[in-house]
Amino acid sequence: MSWWHDPTLIQSLYVVAFALFIYGLMGLTGPKTAVRGNQIAALGMAVAVIATLLTPGLGNWWLILLGVAIGTAVGVPAARKVKMTAVPQMVALFNGVGGGAVALIAWVEFRHGFGDDPLYVAIASQFAAVVGSISFWGSNIAFGTLQEILPGRPIAAGRVQQPLNLALLLGAAACAVGIIAGGRSELLMIGLLLACAVLGVMVVLPIGGADMPVVISLLNAFTGLSAAAMGLALDNTALIVAGMIVGASGSILTNLMAKAMNRSIPAIVAGGFGGGVTGAAAVEANGDRSVRQTNAADAAVQMAFAKQVVVVPGYGMAVAQAQHAVAEMAELLEAKGVSVLYAIHPVAGRMPGHMNVLLAEADVPYEQQREMDEINGEFTRTDVALVIGANDVTNPAARTDPNSPIYGMPILNVDASRSVIVLKRSMSPGFAGVDNALYFDPKTAMLFGDAKSSVSEVTAELKAL
C-alpha cells in the first residue's frame, strides 16, 4: 500500500479540514474577515474531499467524476447568476440538495445491508434518511414559496393536519424500526422515504412566507444533523464534525430569528400564521377607513427640507431591485444637508441581514445602517420616515392590538416620526396577511407604485429642485 493511502494520513487531513472549517467560521464574525473566513472554510472542504479520494480501494472514478461534473455544472452558474434578492431561496435549494444527498446515500447503505455492523450504524443511517429527506422536500417547498411559485399565504389541511403529520412521522419511524430490526424488504425503505417526503411537504406548506426564514434556518440545522448522523454510520470524523457544527449553529440562528419575531419555533412549525379568520376580519374592519395618497414631487420636497430622513427597507425594495435607486436618492438628499439613516429590522426581507446585503451591494456605508434597538430612539427626531416595501415590521398593531397575530413582535417605531411616506405597490396586506394600521395614520402618505420607479421619480424631482 502506498504511503498516501495510509488511514492515519487521511484522518490527519480530516483534522486539518475541520480546523479550517472552525477557523473559517470564526472569520465570519466580522465583515472585515468574513470573505477570508469563507475562503478558508472552502479550503477546508477541498482538503476533506482530497483526503477522501485517497481512501484505499476507491473505484468507480468515472462515475465520481460524472457526479462532480454535473454538480459543478449546475451549482456554479446558479450561484454566479442568482440575484442578491433571490439569495434566501437559493440557500433553501442548496440546503435541500444536501439533505437529498444524505437520504440517497442512506438508501444505498440500506441496499448494501448492515450485516455485521453494530446496531448504532443502522440507527444512525435511518435517522439520516428520515431527517435528510424531510429537509429535502421541506426546502423545496420553501424555495417554491419564496420564488412565488407557490402562494405566500399559508395553505393548510385544517384540523386533520396535525394528526396526519403525526401519523406520517410514526409511519416513517415504523419503517425505520423495521429496517433496524433487520428487515430487508425494499418496500420498507421506499415507504420511509415517501412518508418523509409527504411529511416535509405537509409541514412546510402551511407556513406563510413571513415565517420562511426561520424554517430555512431550521431545515439548515436538520441537514447538518443528518450529515452528522451519516458520519456516525460511515465512521467519518469530517462528516461528524462539520455536520454537527452546522446543526448547532443552525439551531442557534433559528432561535435568534424566532425571538426577533416573538414567535416560538413549535408555533411556527404548527403553521397557519396570519391567514384565515383573523386576517379576513382585520381587512373588513378596515374597509371604511381611508388612506392619504401623495406623489413623487411632494415626497421629494418633503424630504429635501427635512433634517433627518430614515429609510425603512423591506422585502418590497428587494423585489423591485430598488437598492441602487435608493442609494442614489440618499446621496442627493445628503448633498442637500439632510441626514439619512437606514432602519433595519432583524427580520426585514426574507432572512436576517438580507437588507444589509442588498444595501451593501448598493454601496450604502455600513455606519448608516442601524439595527432596530439603535434606531428606535431616533424616530422622534426624524422628520420623514420613508418606508420602502416594508410592512409587518412597521405595524403598530404589534404594540397595541392584543388580537393581532403579530402582537408582541418587536417593531420599528416608524409612527413616532413627524411624517411617514410609504412606498407600496398596492393596499394588499403583508406576507403575514395582517392589515397595517400605520397606513391609516393621518401623518402617513402613501406613494403607490413599483418601489424602484417611485424612488427614481422622487430622485428626478430632487434633481429638479
Place this chain on the structure above:
Amino acid sequence: MLVQNLAVLVLAGFVGYLVISKVPNTLHTPLMSGTNAIHGIVLLGGLIVLGLGAHGVLEKILLVIAIAFGTINVVGGFLVTDRMLGMFKSDRPNRTDQ
C-alpha cells in the same frame, strides 16, 4: 469507536454553538449560506460509498445523483456566500465590533 465518535459529536456541537453565537445580526444571511455550504460535506459520504462499491445500475444512479447534489451544495454554497460577502466593503468601520 461509537463512544469516541459521540465525544467528537458533542464537542463539535459546543464549538458550533460558541463560534456562531458571536456573529453579528448583519452577517446572518452570509452565515446561513456559509454553514449551508459546510454541510455539503455529505459529498464525502457519496464518494466513499460509490468508490468502495455500488452494485447494479440503480445504486450507481442514486449515488451519482447524491454526489451531484453534494457538489451543488458545496460549490454553490461557497460561491454565493463569497459573492454576498464581497459586497460588504472592508474599508468601512464595523459598528458591530464596538
